[in-house]
Each structure stands twice: as C-alpha cells, then as structure tokens.
Amino acid sequence: MQFALALPRFFLSPSSSFFASSASSSISLFRRPFSAKCATSPAAMAYEHELSIATKAVSLACRLCQKVQKGLLAAETQEKSDKSPVTVADYGSQALISWALNEELPQGTFSLVAEEDSEELKQDQGASMLDRITQLVNETLALEKRIDAPFLSKEQVLLAIDRGRSEGGSVGRHWVLDPIDGTRGFVRGDQYAVALGLLDQGEVVVGVLGCPNLPTNLIGPEALVSPTESSIGCLFAARKGAGTTVKSIDGSIQPQKILGVVSPPLRIDSQAKYGAMARGDAAIYLRFPHPGYREKIWDHAAGCIIIKEAGGLVLDAAGNPLDFSKGRYLDIASGIISTNPQLMPALLAAVQAALQKEHHHGERVHL
Ligand SMILES: Nc1ncnc2c1ncn2[C@@H]1O[C@H](COP(=O)(O)O)[C@@H](OP(=O)(O)O)[C@H]1O
Numbered sequence: 383m384q385f386a387l388a389l390p391r392f393f394l395s396p397s398s399s400f401f402a403s404s405a406s407s408s409i410s411l412f413r414r415p416f417s418a419k420c421a422t423s424p425a426a427m428a429y430e431h432e433l434s435i436a437t438k439a440v441s442l443a444c445r446l447c448q449k450v451q452k453g454l455l456a457a458e459t460q461e462k463s464d465k466s467p468v469t470v471a472d473y474g475s476q477a478l479i480s481w482a483l484n485e486e487l488p489q490g491t492f493s494l495v496a497e498e499d500s501e502e503l504k505q506d507q508g509a510s511m512l513d514r515i516t517q518l519v520n521e522t523l524a525l526e527k528r529i530d531a532p533f534l535s536k537e538q539v540l541l542a543i544d545r546g547r548s549e550g551g552s553v554g555r556h557w558v559l560d561p562i563d564g565t566r567g568f569v570r571g572d573q574y575a576v577a578l579g580l581l582d583q584g585e586v587v588v589g590v591l592g593c594p595n596l597p598t599n600l601i602g603p604e605a606l607v608s609p610t611e612s613s614i615g616c617l618f619a620a621r622k623g624a625g626t627t628v629k630s631i632d633g634s635i636q637p638q639k640i641l642g643v644v645s646p647p648l649r650i651d652s653q654a655k656y657g658a659m660a661r662g663d664a665a666i667y668l669r670f671p672h673p674g675y676r677e678k679i680w681d682h683a684a685g686c687i688i689i690k691e692a693g694g695l696v697l698d699a700a701g702n703p704l705d706f707s708k709g710r711y712l713d714i715a716s717g718i719i720s721t722n723p724q725l726m727p728a729l730l731a732a733v734q735a736a737l738q739k740e741h742h743h744g745e746r747v748h749l
Pocket residue numbers: 395396397398466497560562563564565566650651652653671672675678681
C-alpha cells in the first residue's frame with residue numbers, strides 16, 4: 383500500500399533547532415518493521431547471544447526506570463556540569479546493565495562506553511543518592527524472582543557504573559550505553575529511552591531501545607482522532623543482517639498501523655524517535671544541534687541500527703554514514719538526518735540547500 387503525502391511526518395528533538403524540507407512525494411514508510419528479514423544466513427545467526435543478553439539487561443533497567451519515574455523526588459535529580467539533569471535512575475540503569483552484561487560475558491572481555499560515571503556519587507553530598515541507587519538496583523534484581531538474586535554492595539554499584547569509562551574505538555567489541563536517553567523527558571514524566579548498542583570493529587551490530595512510555599500503537603494527532611486500544615512500553619531490537627523487531631515491554635507483540643497523513647512535526651525526547659520511526663510513525667528525523675555541539679555515540683548507536691535494520695538510513699548532513707569507531711564522540715560537522723532510501727536523496731539535497739542558505743545569509747532557517 384502506498385500513501386500520497388504532501389509532507390511526511392517528521393521528528394525533531396525538543397532541545398535542538400532544525401531545518402525541514404517540504405518534500406512532496408508518494409512514499410511508503412519503512413515496510414518491514416517487524417522481524418522482516420529471513421533469519422537463515424550466517425550473518426543473521428551472528429550476535430544472537432549478545433542480542434539476547436542486551437534485551438534482558440535493558441528490560442531490567444526499564445523496570446527500575448518505571449519505578450523511579452512514578453515517584454521521582456527532587457532530591458533524586460542532580461544537575462551535571464553541562465546543566466543537563468541526571469537522576470538516580472540514570473545511575474541505577476547504568477549499574478544494572480553494566481553488572482548484568484559483565485555477569486553474562488566471558489571474564490575480562492567486557493568493555494563499556496557509557497554516559498555516566500560515579501564522581502558525584504563518591505562526594506559527601508552524593509552519599510544519600512548512592513544509598514538510594516543501591517536500594518533500587520537490589521529491589522529490581524529481587525523482582526526477577528530468582529532464588530539466588532544477588533545483593534550488590536555500594537562498592538559493587540560504583541564499580542559497575544565506572545566500568546562505563548571505556549574509550550571504545552575501531553578495534554574489538556565495545557558496548558555503548560545511554561542508561562536514560564532523554565533525561566529531561568524522563569523527569570517531566572514524558573518520553574525517554576534506555577539505549578544499548580554493541581560495536582564490533584567500530585560498527586554497530588546490535589541495538590536495543592527500551593521505551594517504557596511509548597504506546598504500542600502509533601503516536602501523534604491521529605491517535606486522538608481515532609483512539610485504539612494501546613498498551614504502553616515498547617522494546618525495539620536489531621541485529622546486523624537480521625532486521626528490527628518491536629514488542630511491547632510486557633511481552634505481547636502488537637500489530638502496528640502505518641498511516642500517511644499531513645501532520646505537523648512531532649517533538650519527543652530521546653531515541654524513542656528512532657524506534658517510533660522504524661515502525662513507521664514518521665518518515666523523517668532531523669537533528670541539528672547548536673554549532674560546536676559534539677554528538678556522543680550513546681545518543682545514536684542503538685537507534686541507528688534499529689533504523690538501518692528496518693530498512694532506513696541514518697546519515698550526517700554531508701551524506702556520510704555515522705562513524706562509531708572514533709571513540710566516545712561522533713566526528714560530524716553538522717546535523718543528523720534519517721529517512722527511508724526513497725526519500726533520502728531529496729531530503730539530503732533540501733538540507734544541504736538550507737545549510738548553504740544559512741551559510742550565505744548568516745541566519746538559521748526554522749520550521
Ligand atoms: N543542547 C543540546 N543539543 C543537542 N543535544 C543535546 C543538547 N544537550 C544535551 N544533548 C544530548 O541530547 C540527548 C537528548 O536527545 P534528544 O534531544 O533527542 O532528546 C541528551 O541525552 P541524555 O538525556 O541521555 O543526556 C544529551 O546527550
């Protein structure tokens with residue numbers, strides 16, 4: 383089925399400024415959102431174990447985040463040096479995932495590039511936060527209902543958080559974690575994502591995005607016009623060569639509709655945008671942070687493979703694929719754009735024309 387669209391729906395990050403094209407075309411959005419690729423080739427078999435342990439770890443962290451978001455107190459949020467917020471759930475999620483992966487992998491092989499570190503928690507003023515994080519981590523592990531549920535000490539929690547200090551790079555395997563992407567959204571009670579990726583020789587080969595507040599049905603104005611039964615909480619997963627799957631966090635797989643209508647842009651926090659786009663909620667994602675901003679690999683690794691394995695593309699504004707092999711930062715000059723292969727050439731041309739115009743006139747083009 384094809385949809386004639388005047389302007390495909392697109393996603394924006396709330397914190398950034400952006401350009402948009404008024405592409406007029408007939409498109410089909412990502413056509414193969416769920417388990418679409420045949421899993422028989424050797425490539426499709428690779429990384430199966432890694433995807434399985436990543437999914438388990440992210441599910442565990444989502445449980446912790448949901449618990450915290452329900453009753454977030456001001457004392458559980460701090461401000462980082464860049465003025466962005468960090469909560470007990472960011473730390474708790476990182477500790478849980480780091481601990482869970484390390485348990486599952488052969489000893490001495492685990493390398494993690496993750497957003498948070500324990501500096502603040504080791505200060506006197508961080509003591510009560512550390513107590514709370516340790517409590518949350520242990521409560522979440524106990525909920526697993528394993529008879530041998532471990533009990534982690536504060537020191538083990540700090541150690542797990544600080545395993546995330548790896549520099550990554552182009553050699554070997556490195557896990558990439560954003561324990562809560564979209565912390566601002568999380569604190570508002572809105573969208574956020576737990577984003578875990580695996581790099582092998584600098585390439586993203588596994589990605590899992592837990593989006594505890596994302597409805598299993600489509601999001602946006604149509605959802606209000608024709609409300610349908612929808613549960614909350616999606617888990618997107620992708621392996622290189624094996625496609626992207628989505629299930630509800632509570633375990634039941636829901637069919638997804640793809641609607642083509644003229645819609646205003648949708649601003650939601652976090653890599654939930656990538657997940658929602660992979661299942662066809664929108665056709666375009668544009669991200670243009672302020673000049674000088676350096677993108678971090680954990681803000682894009684999981685989302686990027688989830689889009690690619692659903693049949694989409696993620697490029698920088700110069701038209702190059704994102705290079706995850708250069709350490710903790712992405713080395714790109716300007717923005718990030720994502721859409722399907724049919725729309726990409728026109729989108730890229732429109733974005734580059736807008737950037738040229740900005741360069742010549744010295745003013746930003748806003749939506
Ligand atoms: N001014 C800014 N411009 C672009 N990205 C920013 C930013 N300030 C923070 N970020 C990054 O953008 C992420 C949120 O993305 P989005 O805007 O798509 O919701 C943040 O992740 P965290 O919430 O994990 O810190 C942070 O890494």
